[in-house]
Amino acid sequence: MKIVKLKKENLHPFLQAVSQDAELWAPVRLSNNKHSFQLIDDFSKIDLDYTRTILPPRKLFLPPEFNMFQASFQGYQEDYSHVTPKVLFGVHPCDLHGLLIFDQFHRQAFEDPYYLKARENTLVFGHSCWPDEYCFCQSTHTHIIEEGYDLFFSELDDYYLVWIGSSEGDDCLRLTPELFEESISEEDIKSYIAWQEKRNRAFQLHINFVSMPDLMELRYHHPLWEVLGQACLSCGSCSMVCPTCNCYNVNDHPVLGKNYSEIHRCWDSCMLENYSAVAGGENFREKRSQRLKLWYTHKLQAYISKYGKPACVGCGRCLVTCPVDINIYTVSRALEGEQVDAFWNRLANEVKQ
Numbered sequence: 001m002k003i004v005k006l007k008k009e010n011l012h013p014f015l016q017a018v019s020q021d022a023e024l025w026a027p028v029r030l031s032n033n034k035h036s037f038q039l040i041d042d043f044s045k046i047d048l049d050y051t052r053t054i055l056p057p058r059k060l061f062l063p064p065e066f067n068m069f070q071a072s073f074q075g076y077q078e079d080y081s082h083v084t085p086k087v088l089f090g091v092h093p094c095d096l097h098g099l100l101i102f103d104q105f106h107r108q109a110f111e112d113p114y115y116l117k118a119r120e121n122t123l124v125f126g127h128s129c130w131p132d133e134y135c136f137c138q139s140t141h142t143h144i145i146e147e148g149y150d151l152f153f154s155e156l157d158d159y160y161l162v163w164i165g166s167s168e169g170d171d172c173l174r175l176t177p178e179l180f181e182e183s184i185s186e187e188d189i190k191s192y193i194a195w196q197e198k199r200n201r202a203f204q205l206h207i208n209f210v211s212m213p214d215l216m217e218l219r220y221h222h223p224l225w226e227v228l229g230q231a232c233l234s235c236g237s238c239s240m241v242c243p244t245c246n247c248y249n250v251n252d253h254p255v256l257g258k259n260y261s262e263i264h265r266c267w268d269s270c271m272l273e274n275y276s277a278v279a280g281g282e283n284f285r286e287k288r289s290q291r292l293k294l295w296y297t298h299k300l301q302a303y304i305s306k307y308g309k310p311a312c313v314g315c316g317r318c319l320v321t322c323p324v325d326i327n328i329y330t331v332s333r334a335l336e337g338e339q340v341d342a343f344w345n346r347l348a349n350e351v352k353q
């Protein structure tokens, strides 16, 4: 793997060159001070001083709703209009790991052409980050990244060390070779090591994922799930913001005046009641406690058993999003036997009465 150096003042000229024939998407600060990956029409809108975006970058590969194909009595015609050449810039290591989990999921038993075509048409440029009080990617070993990007920008003072992760990334640098420096000095290396050590010490939140599969098994019938079920609003927000969640639904949209229907695919959540409803009026996970248990079994047990890592990349989005503080941190603490949240205690008492 090759590493080069880019002065910060050369970043926008470089992005200008690579986005000549592609949409550029990057983090932008919204009016509510939160960040979102947005289509960039003005480089000054790019804001790299962020911790997490509201939605993970998977929204670019499988949008919240899109038409998969048009179906008529004559047959069907696939629609890939959501796939356009893109450059996605500013992705943090945890979200790059989220995309790697997505790759695994959409390539395994059945290849998902809608995801894979979008992935093939997108250059992904990672960017270094600094943890806040909700980040715990060190516990999931997703705070560093060795693959899954075309270029990775590590920010140091007034320049970047740029890791080249693919031949496509290398081609990008060749568009403007005059902007990059090939020689990395001893001082640069020392700065990078010092930055990494400081960042490693900055993580405040830790989860012991190693014991989670056993604890999920041991507490499978524990009353804590009923307590959580009482608190959960069944809003599905935890799924919408999670970089590794991939539930979806498919709906027919008849096109009035035409002889076909559009078959739309839209984000869904196993936390929503209708997700498990089937014909005949049955629902296999009618209770919120059952749906919560499924979500956490997937994140903390099933994926670890199959792939040796949790289906969580430590991004902290469920921590900042759930309105009633049910998240991977509080649930893992509850599994460890701690009464960690006054809200749950109140509900637990109400349930007992």
Ligand code: SF4
Pocket (backbone or CB within 6 Å): 238, 241, 242, 243, 244, 299, 311, 312, 313, 314, 315, 316, 317, 318, 319, 328
């Ligand atoms: S479970 Fe929570 S912290 Fe883990 S990846 Fe999903 S949203 Fe991020």
Ligand code: SF4
Pocket (backbone or CB within 6 Å): 231, 232, 233, 234, 235, 236, 237, 238, 239, 271, 321, 322, 323, 324, 325, 326, 327
């Ligand atoms: S756990 Fe929280 S975010 Fe998820 S569905 Fe329940 S209330 Fe909503």
